[in-house]
Amino acid sequence: MSLGAEQLERLAALARLRIDPGEAPALKDALERILGLAEELAAADTTGIDPLANPLDAVQPLRADTVTESNRRDAFQAIAPAVEDGLYLVPRVVE
Amino acid sequence: MASETPVTASSLLEALDQGRCSAEELIRDCLDRIGAVDGALNSFITVDAEGALAAARAADADRAAGRAGPLAGLPLAHKDIFCTEGLRTSCASRMLDTFVPPYSATAVQRLATAGAVTVGKTNMDEFAMGSSNETSYYGPCRNPWDGDRVPGGSSGGSAAAVAAGLVPAATGTDTGGSIRQPAALCGITGIKPTYGRVSRLGMIAFASSLDQGGVMARSAEDCALLLGTMAGHDPADSTSAREPVPDYRSGLTMALDGLRIGLPRRWFDASLDSAVGDRLRAALGELEARGARLVDIDLPHNHLSIPAYYLIAPAEASTNLARYDGVRYGHRCKAPLDLEDLYTRSREEGFGAEVQRRILIGTYALSAGYYDAYYKKAQQTRRLIRQDYLDAFTGVDVIAGPTAPGTAFRLGEKIDDPVTMYQEDSYTLGVNLAGLPALSLPVEPLGGLPVGLQLIGQHFDEARLLALAHRYQQDTDWHLQAPPPPGGAA
Amino acid sequence: MNWEPVIGLEVHLQLATRSKIFSGSATTFGAAPNTQASAVDLAMPGMLPVLNEQAVRYAVLFGLGIDAEIGRRSVFDRKNYFYPDLPKGYQISQFAEPIVGRGQFEIVLGDGTSKTVGITRAHLEEDAGKSLHEDYHGQTGIDLNRAGTPLLEIVTEPELASAEEAVAYLKALHSLVLYLGISDGNMAEGSMRCDINISLRPAGSDTLGTRAEIKNVNSFRFVEKAIAHEIERQAELLDSGGSVVQETRLYDAERDETRPMRSKEVATDYRYFPEPDLLPVVLEESLIEELRATLPELPTAKRQRFQDQYGLSAYDAGVLADSRALADYFEAVAGTCSDAKLAANWVQVELLGQLNREGLTIGDCPLAPDALGGLLARILDETISGKIAKQIFEAMWQGEGDADSIIEARGLRQVSDSGAIAAMVDAALAGNPEQVAQYAAADDQKRKKLIGYFVGQVMKTSKGQANPALVNQLLAEKLPD
Structure with a gap:
């Protein structure tokens, strides 16, 4: 299992992380070892086996369509890094 | 002080009920011990002295007024x-x-409603990702039995705080062994319930599909007490089970004659520290002597856990952690x-x-192009792993094995090698993948370090695990042994 | 070259639930920013989704409405991407196992022909918040009130061949969802938004060209213009030897053009996987049957029935069946007056005209259908003429009472007394000898015009109340051959 530098960059971009060039080789090595571990899975015959997304074979409960939440904007925005006029602020987004 | 026989949650509640002490005294005592010991141990990230004292006084008032909840005044720490x-x-x-969240977890809420007093928040691996508590932003927590060693992880702070007698019990979470492994490494009892x-x-x-909250305490009895309060259906969690919650405490005395305990053959082979294996066999022998039957079993896919x-866990984590973007809360x-x-x-x-x-x-x-080979393949394998357990349970009532491959390792020993660190979880991960309940209880220590025996039950069969552990703890006192006081002086 | 457009639409329909799809927050439009954003909607740590039952029922109703396969088991997935209006960093959507599978849907085009549009699928998902680009010191403001509003994304096959077909489809879809009562369909408030996939291929070819996607177009008119512009843009590109880039574009209504979206520059990989915080949605047969039993007669069936039962033209039936409220109104009028064609005519011309002039919808109509039916009944029993009826209609609209009381109060009853009318006819002939002489000399065509003139004279004398049939009959008798 080998990860190209470009691939690593792309993963970091998708995850919105930045890889420090100094740490890249160690990180690449660690990731490759973990992915190498994953290759052991090839030993399992999973032909016709459904993926198990959840350990219990339960089905989704449904919630009645009622409004149960009240306005807690002040409490929520008290812990926000940047707000104005009730809005969360981010650097200008261009569509 | 720490070498005194530790007090259990059950005995503290008894003392409170009988008026032998007040909740405020208990909390002051906890805070004093934390103040004295935790600088070195680092088991707490946040201590809420003021809030705890206020809650303790309220619990005392409730008790005086005859409206105390079942856990009124019991000091408790929550994993952070x-x-x-x-x-x-x-x-x-x-x-x-x-x-600072403007809401509480359901489990926290239920414990608080029953009267438990939150002393503080315990140290852990960052976002519960680790088996040694060394990935914490607040520095590693240390093992109270040996300050150069890790307490295990990720619920290391809870395990260390209980083991050191700072609090009688604490909450933990277990995604791949994060309650059981630190419980084993710190010599306490910890239960990870059914998903x-x-x-x-x-x-x-x-x-999300692996995380499960649970209890870390001295004894199975204390685990039963607290789990009974925390457990139960929550309509705000779609994956919350509707199964009724039995009275775990009264279940502690259930008949266990002829109980069949399955031992996965490959769990006692060369990958296990042989001395640890001996300790576990000795404990299992004692259970056998009390009427249990030991049966060899196979879990053919478990090594793929x-x-x-x-x-699976990183895949879910990678998207669960996407919400931390510096916009609405958290670091920016x-x-x-x-x-x-x-x-x-x-x-x-x-x-x-x-x-x-x-x-x-x-x-x-x-990611595109790798999903089938990695994520999907892992989820298919997960089904095989679960099926192995379900098949095994057609012939046995409980499965027993090691919790961890060895005793507590040294700080820094494995942190630079993730794959070696991951081996630490080889006996615990399958349980999470299958959604089963499991607990770890302390058996005879080895070289001054605790050893944990893992008991795994069928879905929603926590009561039997607790009863079996309780039976063992009735006749032994490994769970009541305390680490040496800090500084090494006996 | 002669290019043939291939168009597929993805409609995002906001469902008319009271609360959000995964939280108990209100979905009311226009609330102050972030006052309807709960801890779940804000993706606070530890928060979890629970599915709204009504959203599921609405999705199933839609599926039944287009005769689609209903997913007995459907699964929610996470669609992962970062955007400030998407608090969790993923949208909960359905990917591999949607709640509504393949269906179809008949639309009627301008020339009266109909076309069946294939629906690939419809799935439930959550809406995102809104980015407000007004200048907050060079920053963008985020309002998450809309985040978590239930959406049904309805995807067509790429089978629409023109802007006209696309708009006809959207109008028919709009009509259907209102019939089903699953959305308020308020396009100005974004309840129905459309992504347009469009490509060109040489006429007659059966391979698809490279497509562009135009995001978030929210009116029928803009859909029409956006498609027209995009066809023109792609045709120019292809004609000049260029090629279409597969990209996401934005329709700018102010400049009336499409342009590439800059925010989508980073190549995306949505990494869909089953949402572990939710379990598979399993629909009991009993629920599906219960919902099927509540299905109203749908526009296509109603259109056909109006033609069969009332003998209406396809066009009239289409107009009247367009909305359930209008169709019900029409049927009530027809029932009261027992003449469906007259009712159809009056509802379409007088009633809709008046509603349009006043900017009202049928739901706001001040005139009850039995009141209008009562008026039409007076035309049919010849108490009044159609012309007088229009006058009475105005008065009824102003709230002056029912038709009979207005007829009485204003003395508008039609004169059908042949003696009285004969006298008026005589007076008209005597007062216009020149026209009588012209009539005598005229051919058939000119005579018709002159008869009209004499009828007008009589009507003037009678203040419009003379029975027109009787006037005509007496004129024919009294005019020279």
């Missing part, structure tokens, strides 16, 4: 992954260093240049190395 309204909840991450047994609402997510888990980098810079720098600064590593692995496992 459980949201506590008005009390900083960091998940041991710089990302949430200043995060869905304890609400995940307000428990900060690591891997590590690769399956280390794809200074003076972002643009939106991408805000995201990237906030996350890079906010997350530690292990968390970033797992996010990248998870992103890879889910």
